[in-house]
C-alpha cells in the first residue's frame with residue numbers, strides 16, 4: 518500500500534482508496550472517465566431520442582430505429 522497525494526486537496530491518501538476521504542475526489546482517474554463517459558452517453562441518447570421524435574413528426578421513417586438506439590444509449594449511460 519502506498520500513499521498518494523489527492524489532486525484536489527493535496528491530502529495524503531491510500532492508493533487503494535477509491536475516493537479521497539478529505540474531499541471525496543476520486544483517486545482513480547478511470548472512475549472520473551467512466552463517470553464522464555456515462556454523462557456523454559446519456560446526453561447522446563437523449564439527442565437521438567429527440568431526433569427520433571423529430572423524424573416521427575416529419576414522417577422521415579427512421580423514428581423506430583432512432584428511438585431504439587437512443588433509449589439503448591441512454592440506458593448504457595445511466596448504468597455506468
Ligand SMILES: [Zn+2]
Pocket residue numbers: 523524525526527528537538539540541542
Ligand atoms: Zn482530496
